[in-house]
Structures are given as C-alpha cells and as structure tokens.
Amino acid sequence: MITTSELTFRYDEGDVALKNIQLDLNKGNIIGIIGVNGSGKSTLFMNMVGVLKPTSGAVLYNNEPIKYDKKSLRELRKKVGIVFQDPDKQIFYSKVYEDVAFALRNIGLDEDEIKRRVSASLKSVGAIEFKDKPVHFLSHGQKKRVAIASVLAMKNEVILFDEPTAGLDPKSVKAIAKIIVDISKLGTKVVISSHDMDLIYELCDYIYVLDKGSIICSGKTEEVFTEGDIMNEVGLAEPWLVKVHKNMHFPLFRKEEDLYVYFNEGGR
Numbered sequence: 001m002i003t004t005s006e007l008t009f010r011y012d013e014g015d016v017a018l019k020n021i022q023l024d025l026n027k028g029n030i031i032g033i034i035g036v037n038g039s040g041k042s043t044l045f046m047n048m049v050g051v052l053k054p055t056s057g058a059v060l061y062n063n064e065p066i067k068y069d070k071k072s073l074r075e076l077r078k079k080v081g082i083v084f085q086d087p088d089k090q091i092f093y094s095k096v097y098e099d100v101a102f103a104l105r106n107i108g109l110d111e112d113e114i115k116r117r118v119s120a121s122l123k124s125v126g127a128i129e130f131k132d133k134p135v136h137f138l139s140h141g142q143k144k145r146v147a148i149a150s151v152l153a154m155k156n157e158v159i160l161f162d163e164p165t166a167g168l169d170p171k172s173v174k175a176i177a178k179i180i181v182d183i184s185k186l187g188t189k190v191v192i193s194s195h196d197m198d199l200i201y202e203l204c205d206y207i208y209v210l211d212k213g214s215i216i217c218s219g220k221t222e223e224v225f226t227e228g229d230i231m232n233e234v235g236l237a238e239p240w241l242v243k244v245h246k247n248m249h250f251p252l253f254r255k256e257e258d259l260y261v262y263f264n265e266g267g268r
C-alpha cells in the first residue's frame with residue numbers, strides 16, 4: 001500500500017507546495033484529503049502516482065520507494081489509478097470508447113475483455129449513451145464521467161479521485177458516490193479530495209487535512225470533524241450532520257437517513 005516518508009515537493013518556479021508529508025493509506029479504506037484551494041491536494045496526488053517526483057523524501061508502495069523509470073511507472077499505473085481534477089488531462093482519444101479502451105490495450109488485454117470492461121464502466125457512470133461520440137463534443141461533466149470510467153475499467157488496487165464530483169449534477173454525484181462505496185467494498189483502496197465536505201463526511205473513514213502544504217490534522221472522520229474547530233481554522237465548511245450535532249445536540253449521525261429514523265422514532 002502507498003505510504004509517504006517526509007515527502008517535500010517544490011515546483012521549479014514556485015514555493016514549497018508540500019512539506020514533510022507523512023501519509024499512510026493503510027489507515028482507512030476510503031481516505032479523504034481535504035484543504036482549501038492551493039493547499040497541495042493535487043500536488044500530493046500527482047506525487048503518489050509518480051507523475052511528479054518528490055524534491056526530498058519518498059513515496060513508497062508496499063514499503064519500497066517507487067522508481068521513476070518508464071517500466072517501473074508502467075507497473076505502478078497497473079496498481080494505482082488516478083482521476084485527475086481536470087478531465088482534459090485524462091482524455092486523449094477522439095472517441096469515448098477508444099479513450100476508455102486505450103489504457104486497457106496498453107496492458108495487453110484481449111478485445112473481448114476490453115469490450116466488456118469499457119461497457120461496464122461507461123454504464124456505471126451513466127456515460128454509455130455517448131460511447132461513440134467524439135470526446136470534444138462532450139460537456140465538462142460528461143468528460144469527467146468518461147475520465148472516471150477509464151480509470152474504473154483498469155481495476156486498480158488503489159484509485160485516487162481528485163475532485164471527482166466537481167461540476168457534476170446531483171444525480172451524477174450520487175452515482176459516483178455509490179461507485180466509490182461499491183469498489184471500496186470489493187477491496188479497492190480509495191483516496192478522494194473534494195471541497196464537498198458532506199460527500200467527504202459520508203464516504204470517508206479517515207481524513208488528512210492539508211494546510212499550506214502541511215498535514216495539520218489527521219484521524220478518523222468523526223474525530224477530525226468534531227474535535228476542536230479545525231474546519232473553521234483552515235477555512236472549510238462543516239458537514240451539515242456535524243452542525244446538527246454541534247448546534248442542536250443531536251447524536252452524531254453519519255448518514256442523513258439515520259437522523260430521520262432517529263427523529264421519526266421519537267428519539268428526541
């Protein structure tokens with residue numbers, strides 16, 4: 001599994017974007033990485049998949065520092081997938097089908113298996129109806145869903161989702177949330193960054209809070225959101241169920257439905 005050891009990263013012409021990051025993906029099954037704009041989330045994700053190389057410190061996979069030659073990176077990509085924040089970074093081919101099939105051909109799967117995987121992953125994100133469309137005809141949200149499909153089709157051990165639901169409509173957000181829960185249940189390790197704290201709270205079991213390139217807090221989801229006032233300190237919103245808990249003295253519920261059941265059963 002991915003860990004990092006004192007990972008520091010500086011862009012060529014910029015300040016230090018990540019400072020001494022100690023991360024351990026063994027800590028949870030769906031891990032949230034949260035922080036305001038510019039706190040370093042995408043930079044951290046790109047270091048974790050070897051797109052960027054730490055200035056000092058290391059990224060490790062199963063306790064071995066990852067290597068940056070082409071062959072090693074290709075092997076790493078079979079295990080670790082990333083959905084980039086910007087879908088235009090992910091999508092290269094003209095037609096949707098070809099785009100999702102591209103990486104699968106690269107790892108040498110036969111065409112029947114490719115067909116099955118492409119159809120299943122496009123269906124799961126609600127993108128099957130535009131499988132024959134040129135990618136540049138799609139809207140931002142549609143491209144985002146295709147980008148997610150192309151990563152799901154790889155069946156990686158770890159998938160990093162950088163802002164997977166930004167710009168998506170509520171129905172698509174729900175679909176992506178369900179996919180994340182489903183793949184996690186099947187054993188895929190998931191890492192998500194998002195500004196949607198309700199989504200993070202609902203999905204994640206462990207959280208890292210990034211602030212100006214440093215991890216300033218980490219722990220189990222309930223603890224990070226309820227102990228102290230860390231969300232206000234870093235400029236993030238509190239999940240609404242946490243607000244209900246703090247301001248109305250309701251128990252802390254993890255799901256909206258749990259609050260309604262409690263209320264309807266006369267818990268208060």
Ligand SMILES: Nc1ncnc2c1ncn2[C@@H]1O[C@H](COP(=O)(O)OP(=O)(O)OP(=O)(O)O)[C@@H](O)[C@H]1O
Pocket residue numbers: 011012013014015017035036037038039040041042043044085
């Ligand atoms: N290509 C680049 N060259 C130089 N500096 C960069 C580059 N990309 C990002 N940075 C800087 O690195 C820091 C972290 O940026 P990063 O994109 O990782 O933040 P983020 O947490 O993903 O933000 P957002 O929520 O807006 O996606 C910022 O200060 C940013 O200005």
Ligand SMILES: [Mg+2]
Pocket residue numbers: 041042043085162
């Ligand atoms: Mg980002």
